[in-house]
Amino acid sequence: MKKILIATKNQGKAREFCAFFNPRGFKVLTLNDLEQIPQIIENGTTFTENAMIKAQTLTKLLGTVTLADDSGLMVTALAGRPGIYSARYAGDHDDAANNAKLLRELSGVAKNERQAVFHTSLVVTRPQQTPLTVVGEVTGEILTKARGTDGFGYDPLFYLPKLGKTFAELTSVEKNQVSHRGKAIQQLSQEFDGWWQNNKE
Ligand SMILES: O=c1nc[nH]c2c1ncn2[C@H]1C[C@H](O)[C@@H](COP(=O)(O)OP(=O)(O)OP(=O)(O)O)O1
Numbered sequence: 001m002k003k004i005l006i007a008t009k010n011q012g013k014a015r016e017f018c019a020f021f022n023p024r025g026f027k028v029l030t031l032n033d034l035e036q037i038p039q040i041i042e043n044g045t046t047f048t049e050n051a052m053i054k055a056q057t058l059t060k061l062l063g064t065v066t067l068a069d070d071s072g073l074m075v076t077a078l079a080g081r082p083g084i085y086s087a088r089y090a091g092d093h094d095d096a097a098n099n100a101k102l103l104r105e106l107s108g109v110a111k112n113e114r115q116a117v118f119h120t121s122l123v124v125t126r127p128q129q130t131p132l133t134v135v136g137e138v139t140g141e142i143l144t145k146a147r148g149t150d151g152f153g154y155d156p157l158f159y160l161p162k163l164g165k166t167f168a169e170l171t172s173v174e175k176n177q178v179s180h181r182g183k184a185i186q187q188l189s190q191e192f193d194g195w196w197q198n199n200k201e
């Protein structure tokens, strides 16, 4: 069976990729399935650079087909923060602390000034091949209080006016239809099969 390694420890992300790769006959593995997880320093200056670092590190180390996702939230009233630092905004990968800090920083900011953009960059790497890069973005608003229990990360605060719901109030299928990651995955689905068949190995 074909295998793809998702270069993430984040189970929320990994779940959203299974819907794309499983029907294509790929077994999906994540860093949590490896016995020794290599330490990857995300020290790029853009989402795409960070995704490239994560994917290429693993393809070089293990020879695996690898997909990395680097994503985050850019809040207009905060001059684009937390951006590439979204996972480390308030502490290390502490979703509750990150959400609390976001609410604190936006306290007193009026409803019509709470726009935010979620961004995802995906990079797929494989030995002997140029990496494939796609991106996706979605615009929404940051609520003043969390709503919903599904999803992960900033989902309970990220509200889509057009649906009247936060990402945490959507099923994973509904979220994939509108989210930054879902849009990047749609782009990936246009380009992946051709890229896969182009391997020179
Ligand atoms: O759909 C999403 N819904 C809610 N929150 C999200 C989403 N997508 C990214 N996020 C947040 C989670 C984390 O705070 C940061 C990504 O940081 P990012 O470095 O890409 O991921 P991560 O460190 O959690 O996992 P890993 O690097 O192992 O893939 O943005």
Ligand SMILES: [Mg+2]
Pocket (backbone or CB within 6 Å): 042, 087
């Ligand atoms: Mg990370």
